[in-house]
Amino acid sequence: MSIEVVNITKKYGAQEALKNISFGVKKGEIVGFLGPNGAGKSTMMKILTTYLTPTNGTAKVNSFDIETEKIKVQKSIGYLPEHNPLHLDMYVREYLAYTASIYKSDKSNIETVISQCGLLPEANKKIGALSKGYRQRVGLAAALIGNPDVLILDEPTTGLDPNQLLEIRKLIKEIGKEKTILLSTHIMQEVEAICDRVIIINKGEIVADKKLTELRKAQSQTIEVEFDYRVEEVLLQKLPHVNHVKNIIGFVYEITFNTDTDMRATVFDFAHDNGLKTLQLNQKNKNLESLFIELTNK
Template sequence: MDILVENITKTYGTQKALDNLSFQVKTGEILGFLGPNGAGKTTTMKAITCYITPNEGTITVGGKSVHEVPDEVKSSIGYLPENNPLYLDMTVVDYLTFIGELQGVSKANIQAQVEKMIRLCGLNLEKHKKIGQLSKGYKQRVGLAQALIHDPEVLILDEPTTGLDPNQIIEIRKLIKEIGREKTVILSSHILAEVEATCDRVLIINKGQIVADGTPESLRKEAQGKELLKVGISTSERNEAYKALADLDEVETVSFIDTDASLFEIESGTGCSSVEAIFKMCVHKGWYITQLTPVEKNLEDVFRELTQGN
């Protein structure tokens, strides 16, 4: 089920939370939604799930308008908000049964659906415990289970791994990827490595506007710009090696990473590569190259460049 967001704007008094925002999410796609605090991520998710109404623009989920048929849209969406509100005095089974009834799961199917969610979310050993007795990780699992109880075609997850330990993050990440094979998923997170490992596509929002949209790999390549190399040379003449590298026409800047190991970071000139020139220079000097590897920007570098100053 596709999600189409077209030119939505949302203001709170004089503050513009969303500014003419547009994007589309395809069926079976896991979209990572990134941005600094206050960028508009949660506002966008609340608009898609019909919790708030934009001042301008349109949103359709599976071709249905959130303005015209909000109840139908809600029935097709599973939503896990950031604060994961739960009834702590209820057992896991009772809570999921209650949520299933609220979501319109038939009486004939509700027990089977609750059992399916308990199995899918790894809650079997905890199912008869009160939710208040569970760890943070298991509470998040319960939150995912309630979002999935009515078998929605769209899943909206706002910071689903907040407060989890590394093992729990890996488990929830695996679960989301399995779910994403069949459903449309929007995942908001501050953990960039998690987004990079989980999502098919990344959308970065800043000040209510989209500043980047693409796969993690395409965003890294787009931000790469000039060639950046890490070069190690086996020679005791470190200063001579530094000067020889700096004198190459293809090299724009050279800096020491480790003077003891003669390890350098080299930035090539615009539109060119200095790899061949470095090889030839080292052969001419009789030096061995101990390392020559490209330095790639990660998603954190891309995020920082696009949202810096906020």
């Protein structure tokens, strides 16, 4: 297990930021760590990087204890904080050489991460002259300079334009082929595009911890159908797995099913058997964003 968190609680005076949190991340997983502002995400990440000490509980990174083996934990982790702390007056290669010296990393790693993060065209420029997207690449390169087994990325795509966002997404997925990644973000599309699994935290507690495939299967399925004639809702409610039927407008109905089986064929057969024509038939499953809102508004 690359990351093991067992019953972590963190208090700031009377305020409980984390409440008995437990989870694990296996080697090679890319896990999205989600939650609204103030949920405890950054606190948990700072505990894993040994910046903060938990009030109660234990955690390990690469089997190293965060309290008794801090240096070994720090060597095992590459960390990109939400506010990327770059030295804007330094050149890219200069800054990465400086970071490598702190980690006592082999200097050959400098050119490796420059290439890996697509920084070759900008390597001889000052960091202050770079775009936001390239500054994020420099931050990722610095996180990778010590060749860590685990990457912790806190809001790595904040402030990027759509093109930069796609580039960083591609880069993170590529890095994830070799590293374990714990990724915090508010952008649900990023999680769906990058992550294998999602942990959702709300008010200091975990409210969901599942693989994305499992979350999608667990979601209710909504089908919007338009017939050429009005149908009594009671007839539609007799379809298998129906949870709710609503007449939207005219001959358009919204039918919610509690199953991951595609029910469009069942609705089409219903129309055929009752002498109706199907004018439109669309599946409207919940996305991760709507599930996130549902879980964090409870």
